[in-house]
Amino acid sequence: MTAGGGFKRLAFALAAVLLAGAGALAAISLMISPDTARRAVEAEIRAVSGLDPMLRGDVSVSLFPSGEVTFEDVALGDEHADGKALTADRLIARLRFLPLLAGKVQISDITLVRPTFNVTWRADGTSNWSAVAAALRPTQQHRVSFSEIRVKDGTILIHDESRHIDDKFTDAELSLAWPAMFRSFAATGHLAWRGEPVEVSLGISDFIAALDGNQSGIKLRLQGKPLNVAFEGQFSTRPTFKIEGSVAADSKSLRDAVMWTAGKRLPHGGFGRFALKAKTKVVGGAVALSAVNVELDGNSAEGVLTFVSDGRQTLQGTLAADGFDLGPYISTIRLLASSEREWNHSLISLDGLNAVDLDLRLSAAQLKIPSADLGRTAIVANLRDGKLKLTVGESQAFGGILKGSFDLARSPRAGADLKAQFQFSGVDLDKCLGALFGMGKIEGKGDFAFNVEGSGRSVFAVTESLNGTASLTSEHGAITGVNVEQLLHRLEQRPLSGAGDFRSGRTPYDKLSVNVRLVEGTVNADTARVDSKSLQLDLGGTASIPTRDFDLTGIAKLVPAAGAPADSGFELPFMVRGSWEDPLMLLDTNSLIRRAPAAASLLDAVRDRRARDAVRSAIDHIVGGAPAATAAAKPAAQ
Numbered sequence: 001m002t003a004g005g006g007f008k009r010l011a012f013a014l015a016a017v018l019l020a021g022a023g024a025l026a027a028i029s030l031m032i033s034p035d036t037a038r039r040a041v042e043a044e045i046r047a048v049s050g051l052d053p054m055l056r057g058d059v060s061v062s063l064f065p066s067g068e069v070t071f072e073d074v075a076l077g078d079e080h081a082d083g084k085a086l087t088a089d090r091l092i093a094r095l096r097f098l099p100l101l102a103g104k105v106q107i108s109d110i111t112l113v114r115p116t117f118n119v120t121w122r123a124d125g126t127s128n129w130s131a132v133a134a135a136l137r138p139t140q141q142h143r144v145s146f147s148e149i150r151v152k153d154g155t156i157l158i159h160d161e162s163r164h165i166d167d168k169f170t171d172a173e174l175s176l177a178w179p180a181m182f183r184s185f186a187a188t189g190h191l192a193w194r195g196e197p198v199e200v201s202l203g204i205s206d207f208i209a210a211l212d213g214n215q216s217g218i219k220l221r222l223q224g225k226p227l228n229v230a231f232e233g234q235f236s237t238r239p240t241f242k243i244e245g246s247v248a249a250d251s252k253s254l255r256d257a258v259m260w261t262a263g264k265r266l267p268h269g270g271f272g273r274f275a276l277k278a279k280t281k282v283v284g285g286a287v288a289l290s291a292v293n294v295e296l297d298g299n300s301a302e303g304v305l306t307f308v309s310d311g312r313q314t315l316q317g318t319l320a321a322d323g324f325d326l327g328p329y330i331s332t333i334r335l336l337a338s339s340e341r342e343w344n345h346s347l348i349s350l351d352g353l354n355a356v357d358l359d360l361r362l363s364a365a366q367l368k369i370p371s372a373d374l375g376r377t378a379i380v381a382n383l384r385d386g387k388l389k390l391t392v393g394e395s396q397a398f399g400g401i402l403k404g405s406f407d408l409a410r411s412p413r414a415g416a417d418l419k420a421q422f423q424f425s426g427v428d429l430d431k432c433l434g435a436l437f438g439m440g441k442i443e444g445k446g447d448f449a450f451n452v453e454g455s456g457r458s459v460f461a462v463t464e465s466l467n468g469t470a471s472l473t474s475e476h477g478a479i480t481g482v483n484v485e486q487l488l489h490r491l492e493q494r495p496l497s498g499a500g501d502f503r504s505g506r507t508p509y510d511k512l513s514v515n516v517r518l519v520e521g522t523v524n525a526d527t528a529r530v531d532s533k534s535l536q537l538d539l540g541g542t543a544s545i546p547t548r549d550f551d552l553t554g555i556a557k558l559v560p561a562a563g564a565p566a567d568s569g570f571e572l573p574f575m576v577r578g579s580w581e582d583p584l585m586l587l588d589t590n591s592l593i594r595r596a597p598a599a600a601s602l603l604d605a606v607r608d609r610r611a612r613d614a615v616r617s618a619i620d621h622i623v624g625g626a627p628a629a630t631a632a633a634k635p636a637a638q
Contacts, residue, residue, distance in 0.1 A: 037061045037069045040105035041093045045076075055091075067095030067105075077118075077128060085128050088115035109148040117156045149176040156191070169193050174200070178207055185210070194260055199223040213238030218245070226260040227251045233280065243282035247289070250275040254296060258356075262313065265351055270297050270328030278305070285309045294319070297328045301362070314357040324364040343460040343546065348416045350386065350408070358383035371435035372398065386410050392422070398435070400427035400445065414465075415457030424448040429474060439580050443506065444477020452518055463545045464521040474512040482585065483507055485535045488558050491587075492570040508532055521545045525552065534559050539576070550583050552576040 038059050045053045057072025070092050077085030090113035096106040120128045154172035158165065174189035185207040190199045204210050205217035215236040222229045233245010251257040254274035255266050274296050278289035287307040294301050301324070305317035360381045367377040375396025382389045387409040395402040404422030411417040424432055425447050432448060434440025452468030455461075483505030507530070515527040523543040530537035536559060541552035557571035573588035 037095075037105050038071075041069050041071070041107060044093075044107045045110075069093045069095065069105075074112075084118060086112075086115060086117055088112045090114070109150065111150040111152060112154065113152050115151060115154045117154065119156065119158050121160045121162070123161045147178050150174070151176070151189070154191075167193075171197070183207060193224075196224050196226055196260060210235070210237075218243075224260075226253070227257040231280070240284055241282070243280065245280055246278070247280040248275075248277045262356070264313075264354070264356060267329070267353065268349070269330060272297050272328070289317075292317070292319070297325070299324050312357050314359070316359040318361040319363075321362070321364045323366040323368065324362065325368040327368060327370050330370065342548065343458075343463050345458050345460045347457055348459070348462075350410045350416055353383060353386045353388055353408075353410065356383070357385070367395065372431065374398075374402070398424065398427040398432040400432075401425045402427070411455050414455035414461075416462065417453075417455045418462060419453040421451045422449065429472070429477065430480070437580070441480045442474065442477060442512070443480055444474050446472060446474030446477065446512065448472045454521075460546060466518050466521050466545055468518045470514075470516050470518065470523075472512065472514040474509075476510060477512060478506040478508045479512075479530065480506045484537065484556050485532075485558070488535070488556055488570055488572060491572060492558065507535065507537075509535075518545070528552075528554075532559075541576075543580075548580045549578060550576045550580070 038055065038061075042053055042055065054075040055071045055073075056075065059072075060070045062068045062070075070090060072090055074088045074091040075084045075086065092111040092113065094108045094111075096108045118128065122128075151172050151174040154174065156169040156172060158167040158169075160166075169191045170193075172189065172191040174187055174191065176185075176187050178185045183206060185202075185204040187200065187202040190197055192198065199222070201219070201221040203219040206214075207216070210216040210218075213236060215234050218231070218233060218235050220229070220231045228250050230248045231243075231245055233243060235241075235243040251274045253272055255271040257274065258264055258266055258271075274294075276289075276292070276294045278292040278294075281288045281290070285308060289305040289307075292301075292303050292305050294305075299321060301319040301321040303317060303319035305315065305319075308314045308316070358381055361378070362381070363376075363378045365376055367374040367379075377395035377397075378393040379395075380389075380391040380393065382391070387407070389405060389407050391405045392403055402422065402424050404420070406422075407417075407419040409417045426445050427448065429442040429444060429446045429448065430440040432440070433442060448471070450468065450470035452466050452470070454463070454466040456463075456465055481504065484507045486505065509530045509532045511529075511531045513527055513529050514525070517524045517526060521544065523545060525540050525542070528539035530539075536557045537554060538557075539552055539554035541550075541554075543550050543552065553573070553575050555571055555573050558569045560569040572591055575586045575588075576583050577586060578584040
C-alpha cells in the first residue's frame with residue numbers, strides 16, 4: 001500500500017465522519033424543539049446567576065450547521081428600585097457539539113448584544129448583584145457547561161449610594177472567562193469611560209475565594225490615552241474591602257488625567273508628564289502608598305502618600321527629593337504686565353484650588369525657582385476648602401535662611417485674599433531684593449522681613465490694598481549706583497560745580513536700618529537711615545506699590561572729623577523721584593546757592609522776577625538739583 005493511497009483512505013474516513021455528524025445534526029434539529037432548547041438555556045443561566053431570566057422577546061433555534069439559540073429582549077434580576085441587574089437586546093447561546101449529537105442542550109458560550117449592566121452598591125454594602133455572586137459559589141461542586149461570556153456594544157452603570165457616585169462605561173467589547181472549574185477568572189477587551197477608550201485586562205487567580213470574600217490574587221491593567229494603570233497583588237472583601245500589592249501609573253499629562261478621572265481642574269502651570277510606582281494598601285475609601293517613587297515634570301521624589309475619599313478627596317504625604325524645580329508651577333503666575341513696567345491687570349483665577357484637599361510635606365536638597373536657586377528646603381503645602389497655605393519651615397536661601405508662610409484663598413467679595421509673612425536672616429540683600437522686587441542695589445548681608453496682606457481681583461488690585469509692615473537691617477555693606485560721600489565732598493568745595501553723573505560708584509555703610517508701614521498700597525518710611533564713619537543719610541516720605549515709584553526726601557551729611565564742632569559737617573537735602581527701576585536723585589538748589597555767595601549775590605542783584613527765575617533755572621541746570629519751589633525739607637525721621 002502506497003503512502004498516497006493511505007492518505008486518500010484517511011481523507012475519505014474524515015469526510016464520512018463529517019457527513020455523518022452533519023446528518024446527525026440535521027436529524028436532531030428536527031427532534032429538538034425551540035421550547036426544549038429555550039428551557040435548557042434558561043436552566044443553565046439560572047444555575048449560573050441564581051436569578052430567573054426574563055426572555056421577553058422572540059426565540060430562534062439553529063442547530064445546523066452549528067447549534068445556536070438566540071433570545072430577543074432579555075432581562076436578569078428582580079424588579080425593584082435598583083432596576084434590573086442586566087438587560088440586553090439579544091442573547092446568543094452557542095451549543096456544545098458533542099452533547100448535541102446525543103440530543104442534549106449544553107451551552108458552550110454566551111454573547112450579549114447591546115447589554116446594560118446595572119451595578120448598585122447600597123449603603124449597607126450589599127449589591128443588586130449579590131444573588132449572582134451567591135449562586136456562583138457552589139459551582140466548584142456543580143460545574144456549569146459554559147465558561148465564557150462575550151459582551152458586544154455594552155453599557156455598564158455604576159451607582160454607589162454611600163459615596164454618591166454615579167458613573168457610566170460605554171462601548172464595552174469584553175470577553176469574560178472562568179476556566180479550570182471556576183478557579184480563575186479573566187476579563188479582557190476595551191470600553192469607553194468619559195469619552196476616552198480604555199483597554200482592560202483583569203485576572204483573578206482564585207475566583208471562588210474572591211466570591212466568598214476571601215483573599216485572592218488579582219492582576220489589573222488599564223490603558224488609556226490620559227492614563228495607564230497596572231496593579232498586581234491580593235484583594236478581599238471580608239470583613240471590609242481590602243487591596244494590597246504594587247501599583248504603577250503613568251500619564252503624558254497629569255492635568256489631563258485628573259480632569260478625566262476626577263473632573264477637577266488643577267492650577268495653571270506644570271502637571272505634565274507623570275509616573276508613579278509604589279506599594280499599595282487600600283482599606284475602605286483610603287489608599288495608602290509606601291515606597292513611593294514619583295516623577296512629575298522632570299522632578300523625582302520618594303516617600304509615602306495617602307489618598308482618602310470621604311465626600312472630599314484628600315491627598316496627604318511626605319516626599320523627599322534631591323532637587324525640585326518649581327518653575328513649571330509658578331511660570332504662569334505673572335505679577336507684571338508684558339511691559340514689565342506695571343502690575344498685571346488680568347483677573348486672578350483660583351478655580352484649581354478646589355480640585356483636591358492637600359496636606360503635603362516636601363523636602364529638597366535643592367529648590368529652583370525662576371529667579372533663584374535655593375539650598376536645602378522644607379515646605380508644607382496645605383489646601384483645604386479652596387484655601388492654600390504654604391509654610392517654609394526653613395530654606396537655605398540667598399546665602400542665608402528663609403522662613404515664613406503664604407496664604408491664598410478665594411474671596412467672594414474681592415476675588416482673592418492673600419497674606420504673606422516671611423523672614424530672611426543673613427541673606428545676600430542684592431540677590432534677595434533683586435529676586436523679590438527687581439531692585440537689588442544693596443551689597444552685603446542683612447535681615448529682611450515683611451508681613452503683608454491684601455485682596456483683589458487682579459495683581460494690580462491686590463497692590464492697591466496691601467497693608468502691613470516691613471523691615472531691613474544690615475551692617476558693613478554698600479549702596480550701589482551712587483557715591484554719596486564723594487558727591488558731598490565735591491559740592492562742599494564747589495557748590496555750583498554741578499552734580500554731573502553721580503549715578504555710579506558705591507556708598508559704603510556701617511549700618512543700614514529701614515522700617516516701613518504699608519497702608520492701602522502706600523509705603524510710609526518710619527525709619528530709613530544709613531550710617532558710616534564719614535556719612536549719615538536720613539530718608540523719609542512714601543513709595544507707591546501700585547505705580548511702582550518713589551516720592552522720598554532726605555538729608556545727606558558728612559560726619560565732622562574728630563575734634564571738629566558737631567554742626568560743622570556739610571549736609572545737603574535731596575529728593576528721590578521716579579520709578580523703582582530707575583530712580584532719580586535731585587539735589588536741593590537753595591542749599592547749594594546759600595553755600596555759593598557769588599550766586600546768592602547775583603540773585604539779589606536781579607530785581608526783575610522773571611530774570612531772577614531765569615537765573616535760578618540756569619543754576620538748577622548747572623547743579624542738577626531740584627527746583628527751589630519744591631526743594632526738599634529735612635525729614636521728620638532723623
